[in-house]
Amino acid sequence: MAAEKGVKVLGMWASPMVIRVEWALRLKGVEYEYVDEDLANKSADLLRYNPVTKKVPVLVHDGRPIAESTIIVEYIDEAWKGGHPIMPADPYERAQARFWARYAEDKCNPALYPIFSTTGEAQRKAAHEAQQCLKTLETALEGKKFFGGDAVGYVDIIVGWYAHWLPVVEEVCGVSVVTDEELPLLKAWFGRLLAVDVLKAALPDRDRLLAANKARREQVLSA
Known part of the structure; x- marks a missing residue:
């Protein structure tokens, strides 16, 4: 089976933690698929990609999941070095x-x-x-x-x-x-x-x- 490609965000529309991830991706000009989760009935994808905390947001990059919003934002800055810098260079x-x-x-x-x-x-x-x-x-x-x-x-x-x-x-x-x-x-x-x-x-x-x-x-x- 071919590895999953692209960028996906598992989120919840009212979560301020999720907006961090979307903002970072948008500032970098990265196209992504957004999946809105029902946290009262969590999807199989959410449970599979974040089995530890089972929380949003989760960033899935080429099939590999990253959890926790602050960590995801730093990851985005490192994975897409071109475009808008998020972390200071110094x-x-x-x-x-x-x-x-x-x-x-x-x-x-x-x-x-x-x-x-x-x-x-x-x-x-x-x-x-x-x-x-x-x-x-x-x-x-x-x-x-x-x-x-x-x-x-x-x-x-x-x-x-x-x-x-x-x-x-x-x-x-x-x-x-x-x-x-x-x-x-x-x-x-x-x-x-x-x-x-x-x-x-x-x-x-x-x-x-x-x-x-x-x-x-x-x-x-x-x-």
């Missing part, structure tokens, strides 16, 4: 990019979820704590157009989902986290990032995302 700058990406994964992302899963005083406290994490992240934007400098880079791809998903979460939860007053650099970066056509084209429909998050929040709060 070793020190690469290390800094990985540091800020890890900070967002380990500190900011966990700080954001309680906003979605709480109400009242607990939610206000969660919003404040998330804001403090984002203020630290924002320092990496000082004097720059993007985290990657003059062009979208690794950190922009890893944390870029904030620009589309966080305003939806704010609307669903009735809170304000990223404001011009508290996080002016991050708020301005939201606008610049979403103005990049190749990134904007991959985003899920906002109304659909809003409806899905409203339903999910109701489910979480009633549990």
Whole structure:
């Protein structure tokens, strides 16, 4: 049997982790097949390609699977060296990019979820704590157009989902986290990032995302 050729992404339309992979591929100009997974009824392909965590995203390149979004983004940059560079060329700058990406994964992302899963005083406290994490992240934007400098880079791809998903979460939860007053650099970066056509084209429909998050929040709060 001939080996499978080409590039395939196993994803889920509302997942901010999946958008990282699609953005990296689009920036590189790589054509790919997208397969939307029903995570309540996982496909045989997903279970075969990612038997360890059984999660999306999974990138399948010429029949060989790679899992975990941050790892996939680095793989894409290495596998398709031409076109838009994702990781900095300088070793020190690469290390800094990985540091800020890890900070967002380990500190900011966990700080954001309680906003979605709480109400009242607990939610206000969660919003404040998330804001403090984002203020630290924002320092990496000082004097720059993007985290990657003059062009979208690794950190922009890893944390870029904030620009589309966080305003939806704010609307669903009735809170304000990223404001011009508290996080002016991050708020301005939201606008610049979403103005990049190749990134904007991959985003899920906002109304659909809003409806899905409203339903999910109701489910979480009633549990």
